Amino acid sequence: MTPDRVTLTADELLESVAPLVADMGAGLPGEELYRRLLQSLRVLLPCDAAALLRLEDGSLLPLAVDGLSRDTLGRRFRIAEHPRFAALLGAGGPLRFPSDSPLPDPYDGLVEGVHGDLDVHDCVGCPIQLNQRIWGLLTLDALQPDRFSLADLAALQLFANLAAAIVTVAGRIEQLENRVALESLRAEGFRLAAAPRARELIGRSAAMRRLLADIELVAGSELSVLIQGETGVGKELVAEAIHAGSPRVARPMISLNCAALPETLVESELFGHVRGAFTGAAGDRPGKFELADGGTLFLDEVGELPLPVQAKLLRVLQSGQLQRLGSDREHRVDVRLIAASNRDLAEEVKAGRLRADFYHRLSAYPLRVPPLRDRGRDVLLLSGFFLEENRSRLGIGAARLDASAQAALLAYGWPGNVRELEHLLGRSVLKARARHPQRPRILSLGAEDLELEAQPADASSAAASPGLAAPDGGAVRRPAGESLQEAVDALKRERVRAALAAHGFNRAAAAQALGLDRANLIRLAKRLGVALEPGKGPRAG
Numbered sequence: 001m002t003p004d005r006v007t008l009t010a011d012e013l014l015e016s017v018a019p020l021v022a023d024m025g026a027g028l029p030g031e032e033l034y035r036r037l038l039q040s041l042r043v044l045l046p047c048d049a050a051a052l053l054r055l056e057d058g059s060l061l062p063l064a065v066d067g068l069s070r071d072t073l074g075r076r077f078r079i080a081e082h083p084r085f086a087a088l089l090g091a092g093g094p095l096r097f098p099s100d101s102p103l104p105d106p107y108d109g110l111v112e113g114v115h116g117d118l119d120v121h122d123c124v125g126c127p128i129q130l131n132q133r134i135w136g137l138l139t140l141d142a143l144q145p146d147r148f149s150l151a152d153l154a155a156l157q158l159f160a161n162l163a164a165a166i167v168t169v170a171g172r173i174e175q176l177e178n179r180v181a182l183e184s185l186r187a188e189g190f191r192l193a194a195a196p197r198a199r200e201l202i203g204r205s206a207a208m209r210r211l212l213a214d215i216e217l218v219a220g221s222e223l224s225v226l227i228q229g230e231t232g233v234g235k236e237l238v239a240e241a242i243h244a245g246s247p248r249v250a251r252p253m254i255s256l257n258c259a260a261l262p263e264t265l266v267e268s269e270l271f272g273h274v275r276g277a278f279t280g281a282a283g284d285r286p287g288k289f290e291l292a293d294g295g296t297l298f299l300d301e302v303g304e305l306p307l308p309v310q311a312k313l314l315r316v317l318q319s320g321q322l323q324r325l326g327s328d329r330e331h332r333v334d335v336r337l338i339a340a341s342n343r344d345l346a347e348e349v350k351a352g353r354l355r356a357d358f359y360h361r362l363s364a365y366p367l368r369v370p371p372l373r374d375r376g377r378d379v380l381l382l383s384g385f386f387l388e389e390n391r392s393r394l395g396i397g398a399a400r401l402d403a404s405a406q407a408a409l410l411a412y413g414w415p416g417n418v419r420e421l422e423h424l425l426g427r428s429v430l431k432a433r434a435r436h437p438q439r440p441r442i443l444s445l446g447a448e449d450l451e452l453e454a455q456p457a458d459a460s461s462a463a464a465s466p467g468l469a470a471p472d473g474g475a476v477r478r479p480a481g482e483s484l485q486e487a488v489d490a491l492k493r494e495r496v497r498a499a500l501a502a503h504g505f506n507r508a509a510a511a512q513a514l515g516l517d518r519a520n521l522i523r524l525a526k527r528l529g530v531a532l533e534p535g536k537g538p539r540a541g
């Protein structure tokens with residue numbers, strides 16, 4: 001709860017603002033400046049929560065929060081769904097929502113230390129203007145009604161102005177650090193505005209920051225990028241981010257999942273065909289390579305490409321020339337390649353399943369996406385992001401994680417990574433809603449709502465192998481003398497068998513339980529010699 005309020009004096013105002021002005025001159029990073037701004041604001045205007053949000057594409061993105069749960073930082077609040085935010089953005093100045101305001105509070109359930117509904121409270125906010133345009137919002141919430149006065153609104157306006165100055169300073173510092181001239185930033189802005197936006201990569205952990213810095217570095221180059229990492233870590237999102245940050249962004253990124261196609265079709269998908277090239281080729285058709293001309297070709301599950309196709313692909317990459325199947329006409333293509341795999345491709349080369357020359361051509365710039373268990377509290381940010389998406393989709397007033405749920409999410413090993421978290425939260429919100437037909441204003445998820453399985457002690461180290469798709473957490477046996485790869489394969493075999501049996505050999509359901517694509521499961525089962533039908537040998541279908 002907030003301490004008793006004080007009356008604002010000019011001295012107090014000066015005292016809280018002066019250190020901030022000094023911080024601005026000290027070259028601190030933006031995030032730290034924003035955090036200090038909120039802390040000073042809460043000292044001056046005692047309250048239970050404060051937030052700084054940036055306006056982007058019809059949503060508000062929290063940049064810094066104080067007194068709100070950590071997962072708030074991952075949430076994206078769509079303005080159309082939050083009337084208080086809409087009112088604040090339209091207010092032109094500071095605005096107060098009294099405790100009897102009928103408008104739902106976007107922070108319902110998110111104020112730290114409050115476990116039930118946020119029933120009686122006082123809330124103020126103020127738009128932040130930059131270059132005569134609304135840049136974002138500052139908001140304050142107090143659990144006590146009538147906490148804020150008219151004088152407080154004036155102080156809030158002052159802080160909103162200060163926030164605008166801090167945003168400008170932080171932006172300048174970032175530009176200087178990146179040694180990017182303002183003009184080129186502007187040009188970049190126009191270029192990006194014209195192109196479709198990549199999905200956002202949520203995360204602030206050290207591992208994610210390193211990855212984001214790598215993405216930024218390689219995006220502007222023409223190098224081929226090989227993205228490796230376990231299943232569900234976000235490799236496709238990383239590919240999108242590289243394309244979005246590249247000079248090719250105005251041209252398309254064309255994707256092909258090499259595991260999803262039968263071998264006979266892969267070549268025609270990649271290189272196209274002419275009429276009559278094979279049975280069923282009724283007309284001329286360009287391949288993905290031609291469609292990606294001037295842009296980026298993203299080959300997902302690249303380790304699944306058959307060896308002859310690898311050789312052909314390598315020739316096209318080296319010469320920039322291709323022929324559609326059944327044609328001898330040469331087409332020139334200018335394509336940047338990004339490839340991804342959840343297998344350890346160096347191992348695949350050793351095992352003779354991947355051509356070494358092809359591997360080296362792909363991995364001019366190798367990137368490894370860290371597993372979710374190595375991203376610390378990013379789990380909570382991502383949870384906030386997915387909860388907000390589900391809340392919005394299901395028309396729920398508010399969805400939150402209680403302390404037990406947060407602890408359980410942080411303790412879990414995430415063998416299926418971000419995809420597993422996304423699906424788990426989607427399921428949990430749906431089930432929790434069904435359990436509460438009276439529709440409470442705040443749907444609060446506890447650890448028991450999450451249905452997280454207990455982790456074996458060595459699950460995370462076993463899952464650390466990039467070749468391992470999705471162990472579901474059973475016991476792991478390690479016979480003496482077995483190599484790591486053999487042990488991993490044995491574990492995979494056991495998991496795939498168990499999943500198929502548990503789902504009556506329904507491949508789609510088993511694949512989903514393992515966090516894999518159906519086609520991937522089939523390939524994996526074939527490679528491991530696991531029967532895809534009851535009482536039979538391995539067979540694709």
Ligand SMILES: Nc1ncnc2c1ncn2[C@@H]1O[C@H](COP(=O)(O)OP(=O)(O)OP(=O)(O)O)[C@@H](O)[C@H]1O
Pocket residue numbers: 199200201202203229230231232233234235236237238300340341342382385418419422515516517
């Ligand atoms: N950092 C992130 N922020 C937001 N969403 C994410 C993030 N990482 C992954 N996701 C989401 O998780 C899901 C899985 O991501 P994606 O398909 O990119 O994984 P992948 O590594 O390519 O998986 P696979 O190896 O199985 O193909 C997607 O819905 C994606 O949007």
